[in-house]
Amino acid sequence: MGGLVGQSRGKAGLRAWGCAMAGLFLVAGCADDGTPKGAASSGPPGTSATPSGTPPSAGGSGTGGTGASTPTARPGAATAIPMPPLDESKQPRTAAAARDLLGRIIIAEQDLGPQVLRSTPFESDPGRWPVLDEACVWQTEGLPGDVLATSTRHFHIPAKDGRGRVRISATVTIHHNREESGWETARAMEEVLRCPDQKLREGEQLKSLWGGALYLGEQLNAWTEDAFSESGDYxxxxxxxxxxxTWSQAQFGPVTMAISAKAGQGVTNEDLTVFVAQGTSVMMIQAKQQLGKAAG
Incomplete structure (x- = not known):
């Protein structure tokens, strides 16, 4: 399905998008033509490169040269968790079990860095679900039948020293099975194609959106079953x-995990990428720990 977006922009656009995905999930560099470089490539300021096909190190935070809080690995943290087989016996069957699992996967502000604070409101209504209507305006509705539980947490970095406010959101959604979570990703792709300009709420808009997906094994994706990303203007x-x-979503079994980040004045896309990669990586690692089969 990712090819639908790539074809609309030509092969050069697809290469550039593939590198953007690598930057989000793998913190890899790019060649001048937009193709991913090798594993020795450097990532965004304040990060270290990781081997091809692995997500960035999870946990901890520090301050990098970008002027924003730049996540770094906790001492002794693993740089990646391999893709384990899904243990279907661990999949939640009820809404209550799904909410419990969700709480063990979704990140808190300390997972993103010391400058990241909780916003108000902090958590979304657990009984509501965002829907993009025919006019490309986001609304909320009751949970659809294929969603057992979902939650969004809102964070921010206050404006300081000439840099505007950064808004970050983390969302985890628990479905009944892998097929349902896969359809969620497919719908996200359709929304970008249908609505490149979207209204979030009164006074807030997204413009010139584009994106696509990489399945497990495509290009440098070796850590999530389906990696989807979109970028544009806020x-x-x-x-x-x-x-x-920028916004990214990953999938493991019945779970999708997403991070969105909106910049303010003086904040670059590379700054946002650090937080998006860190948050998605932490949640993916925790999902694999909760739902993956034990080795051996």
Whole structure:
């Protein structure tokens, strides 16, 4: 399905998008033509490169040269967790079990860095679900039948030293099975194609969105069953813009994990990539620990 977006922009656009995905999930570099470089390539400021096909190290945080909090690995943290087989006996069967699992996967502010704070409101209504309507405006509705539980947490980095506010959201959704979570990713792709301009709420818009997906084994994706990313511009009536915006989603079995990041003045897309890669990586590792089969 990722080819639908790539074809609309030509082969050069697909190479550039593939490198953007590598930057999000693998913190790899790119050649001038947009193709991913080798494992020795350097990542965004304040990060270290990781082997091809592995996510960035999870956990901890520090301050890098970007001026924003730049995540780094906790001492002794593994740089990657291999893709374990899904243990279907661990899949939740009820909404209550799904909410319990969700709480063990979704990140907190300390997983993103010391400058990241909770926003108000912090957590979404657990009984509501975001829906992009025919006019490309986001609304909320009751949970659909294929969703056992979902939650979004909101964080921010306050404006400081000439840099605008950074808004970060983390979402975890638990479905009944892998097929349902796969359809969620497919719908996300369709939404970008249908609505490259979207209204989040009054005074907030996303513009010029584009994106695509990499299945497990495609290009450098060796850590998630389905990696989806979208990028574009964020416009806020209060803060101005356009500023960089990026969103990524990963899948393991019945679970999808997503991070969105919206920049303010003086904040680059590379700054956002650090937080998106860190948050998605931490949640993926925790999902694999909760639902993967034990080795041996």
């Amino acid at each position: 416009v806020n009536a209060q803060d101005g813009g356009p500023y960089p915006y």
